[in-house]
Amino acid sequence: MNIENAAINILKRGVELDTKKRYTEALVCYQEGLQILVDKIKDEYDEATKSYLRKKIGEYMNRAEAIKKLVLKQKEVGQFxxxxxxxxxxxxxxxxxxxxxxxxxxxxxxxxxxxxxxxxxxxxxxxxxxxxxxxxxxxxxxxxxxxxxxxxxxxxxxxxxxxxxxxxxxxxxxxxxxxxxxxxxxxxxxxxxxxxxxxxxxxxxxxxxxxxxxxxxxxxxxxxxxxxxxxxxxxxxxxxxx
Structure with missing residues (x-):
């Protein structure tokens, strides 16, 4: 569970930065946390845990993609x-x-x-x-x-x-x-x-x-x-x- 806890802490930090509109920093945290969860799911045999991890990965991945688009849009219009x-x-x-x-x-x-x-x-x-x-x-x-x-x-x-x-x-x-x-x-x-x-x-x-x-x-x-x-x-x- 240590690996999962490490991922959760990084992702929580990402949410905190995201809330403060420090989007590029949040993105780094989301990407790091997601990588840990993706690596963990490969070695996970319990289907319930796998299902839970997939759900979490999907949620954070969607948010990371939304931030990427937001940053890109702000850059385009010179408002970042x-x-x-x-x-x-x-x-x-x-x-x-x-x-x-x-x-x-x-x-x-x-x-x-x-x-x-x-x-x-x-x-x-x-x-x-x-x-x-x-x-x-x-x-x-x-x-x-x-x-x-x-x-x-x-x-x-x-x-x-x-x-x-x-x-x-x-x-x-x-x-x-x-x-x-x-x-x-x-x-x-x-x-x-x-x-x-x-x-x-x-x-x-x-x-x-x-x-x-x-x-x-x-x-x-x-x-x-x-x-x-x-x-x-x-x-x-x-x-x-x-």
Whole structure:
């Protein structure tokens, strides 16, 4: 029954997200939960249990299909909007958890606008994002970062970007750095049309209490500052990129 319980917990989380209109997150939960039930039914011999599982699979599958159609329709008319509120000191908000579901083979370029990719820990956050992009987007060809110069440690900032540029080339990904003195927006734009707007930009994680506590490396275990994440979709992204 442990397997079934795991599926139920994931599907319940899906319903919870569905109710909050966080449809793309709900869809991930439904798909994971359904896969567990589908695998379980193959090894089930009791007909009553099989019948019950089939019924549940059918119900959740119908809802998952309805959500897919709803998201597609909202994308078509430019009305898709999903919001995640990150509470102060909460955990479970790594970049992968927040928007990893949008990172796939469709993504060929990514534009990151964030005025605060300057200090060491901020540049490390950007590095974490680059690692996630490279490991998730098989057709990624370039990443563009628009940020501001750090007057105090501009030399270090340039050096860190240079290291990263050289390393990304090994993965056939070009890193383009642009500087703007007037940049205020904080958003990540994917060539597939998804736009992730994070109120605090990439720098919403709190510093770990020490170097040997949970959350030093696994960002899902790191406490966060309060911020809001808005996810929208635009069909004009590909056309607007020169």
């Amino acid at each position: 909007h999903e919001q995640v509120h990150i509470e102060n000191n909460s955990t479970g908000h790594s970049y992968k958890t927040l928007f990893g579901r949008f990172l796939d083979e469709e993504v060929q370029y990514v534009i990151v606008e964030d005025p605060y990719i300057r200090s060491f820990h901020q540049c490390q956050n950007f590095l974490r994002l680059c690692e996630l992009l490279v490991s998730s987007c098989s057709n990624l060809r370039h990443i563009e970062l628009i940020t501001t110069k750090d007057g105090k440690s501009e030399g270090d900032q340039r050096e860190w970007f240079s290291y990263l540029q050289n390393d990304l080339i090994k993965y056939k990904v070009q890193l383009i750095i642009k500087y703007s003195d007037t940049l205020h927006d904080r958003q990540i734009t994917l060539s597939s049309g998804w736009i992730i707007k994070i109120g605090r930009g990439l720098d919403f994680f709190k510093a770990p209490e020490n170097k040997f506590c949970l959350g030093v490396y696994d960002m899902d275990l790191r406490q966060c500052h309060e911020t809001t994440v808005d996810i929208v979709h635009s069909k004009n992204v590909k056309q607007s990129y020169g």
